[in-house]
Structures are given as structure tokens and as C-alpha cells.
Amino acid sequence: MSQPAQQQSPPGSTAEMTPRPDHGEHTYRGSGKLTGKAALITGADSGIGRAVAIAYAREGADVLISYLNEHDDAEETRRWVEEAGRKAVVVPGDVADPAHCRALVARAVEEFGRLDVLVNNAAFQMTHETLEEIPDEEWDHTLATNLSAFFHLAKAAVPHLKAGASIIGSSSVNSDNPSPQLMPYDVTKAGVANMCAALAQLLGPKGIRVNSVAPGPIWTPLIPSTMPAEQVKSFGQQVPLGRAGQPAELAPVYVLLASDDGSYVSGARVAVTGGTPIL
């Protein structure tokens, strides 16, 4: 797969992408791996978050869909979750605000009566060619959205999590091999992987597992809204599999890490990179 040069403004919309990403809408088949569980997924309106929401719902989980302001995308994800017969709660708001992170957890517990899976997935990035052109505010905003939100969500969620619960952070291949044009993003994704490794040790005695997923180039609204059009055109071609991945190709890993199938998997950073090694 490749894609034509294209450009959007952040956070980007799924409907404006060519081709439309595959979130597993017509392919993912559940088998009850998350029956009766409740999940909170940030950035669940689109991209990897939507693919994970669809897969979790088809595996039997209720899903809180946290998103910034992309209402149409969020409603589309809600539709798929409800079509799977599960409860969907859509909540707009900015995870850069710690109070909103706490409110998301409280809302999930209020709506579902429980919380079993936290997926910290919402993220911001922007390409820059030089250090000087990165605005100070953008550095702070990237850290707040991608990393500090995870801290506040996890801190609020842990009192509600029981043995068997799972926390998953969306990291990136950039956590291992930083792209210089995405420095603030790289730092946060390394932070997510590192925090997961530490949390796995902190929370292991409670029976809570914590892992990160390190995607390679995945075709999501983040890409055309934060990269120059020409870079979008060649996005993904440099990996051994020679193409960008689809959000749907991430979902099985997130399901494994959330389900009892992954009962001894904790502290891992799982690479889904199309062949780029993370050793």
C-alpha cells in the first residue's frame, strides 16, 4: 500500500484520508477474549484507537471512547462498538488537562461499574526540521498530551483496577530509534515505554500487567495532519515490509495484552513495525 501526497490540519479527520484506513471494520472477528470487561481508550475516535475499540468490543468489552474534538470520527467508532453489542461512551475533552484525565476514569467507573483495561493512546506530534523552530508551547503540549496524561490516567485508574487488569501505552518505534524531525514526540514515546516498564514492576504485586506497543509507520489521521504532503507520500516505504501498516494490524496485539491470553506478559514493549527491529 502507498498513499498520495495529502495534507490536513491537526488532529486530522479519517473521512479526509486517501485511502481510508482499515480499522478492521469488516475483518476483525472476536472470540470472547474480553467478555464482561470495561476499557478506557484515549484517542479512540480514529486510527489505532478506533481499531482497538472495535476489536475490544467484538471481544466482549464495553468501551469508553476518549477523544479531543473530532466528533464525527468518535460517532463512527461508537457506531461500531454498539454494532458489536457493547456499551460505548463517547467523551470529548483534552487529556492534556490532568483534571480531565481523572474525570475520564471516574466516568468509566460510573458508566460501567468497573474498569479493567486502560489504553493510553492519544498523542500529538508535529514535524520540524530544526530545534529552533519548535515552539516552547508545543514542547509542553506534546509532553502533556502524550506522557503526563498517561501518568494522571494511570494514577486515577489504579485504585479501580483489580488483579487481571491491564494497562497499555501506545509507544512507537521512535522510542528506540528517534526521528530527529519528531523530537518531542520521540521523547514522549520513549517515556511511555519506560513508564510502562516501571509500572509493570510497581503494579505487578497487585496482579496488574502493564505493557507498551511500539508501532512503526501506521496510516492514521496523525500522519497527513502533522507531516508535509511529500513525506506523507513516501510514509512507510522505508520499512522491510515496504509499506505503512493499517490500524487494524495493531488491534490483535492490544487484544492479547488486555486479555488473559497475555497473563504472563508484563513490562514488555511489543514491536509492530513492519520489520524494523527493536531489540
Place this chain on the structure above:
Amino acid sequence: MADEIYSTEATSSRGSVRVDGRGDLAYAVGEPGDGTADPLNPERLYAAALATCLHQSLTIAATSLAVEAGESVVTAKVTLAARHDGGYELRATVEVYLPGASTDSLYDAVTREALRLCPLVGGGVAVTFDRERGLALQHHSGPADPGQN
């Protein structure tokens, strides 16, 4: 235990009330049903206080559950009643419209918390009668600036 956050002061004299000594916060206040040109009265002021105070508590409660409160509406109905043993009492009924709550259970959760938070609901207001200060005014021919509007 409670930590003080904010204090204000209202002074009633000569048919008007003045807040924090400010001329721009002075209101003509009459008795309920006295037939004069629709002035504020204590019941209306209390209804306004109750509606706005509960509305702020509602906003806090809603935000803590990531529920949108921007379009919410709070109404307080206040009734003055004469007690059979002499004296008066106030009764209030409050209504909350919260379109951001998508389910009845979420509506219940937010409004329950708002009612718990609101200092004008339930707990009531602890009123201290400052007799010493009052007597001092008595003996010095009243406040320095008795409610000048």
C-alpha cells in the same frame, strides 16, 4: 474541618442592601408582596443565591465525570411560609436540566454529587450572631457610613 475560601458582606438599611460597601452593588430591597415596583426581596435573593450556587456545584460535579455542563439550567423555587407557632420558614425546590448526561443514571450521579457539594443545600448556613460588634455600634451611633446609596 473547612478552610475559608471567600468572604463577603452585605449591609441592609433604608430599604436597600449594599454589598462589600460598593455603590455598584447596591440593590433596592422590599418585602415580598408589598406591591411596590417589583423590587428584590429576601426570598428572591435567596432563590437567586440557591440557583447560582447549585449551578456552580453542578458544573464542578459534571466536570469531574467528564459530563458537558455548558447547556445546563438550574431553577430554584423558594416559598416563604408562616409557622403556626409564630415565625417564618423558607422552603425550596430545585430543578436541574443537564442535557450532557446521556443516561438517567449519569444524571443521578452528577446531581447527587452537586447537591452534596452545594453549601446552600442540605447542610444549611451556620450563622453567628456577633452581639459584641452590634453593641459597639449601638454605643457609637451606628455604622460609620450607614448604607449610603
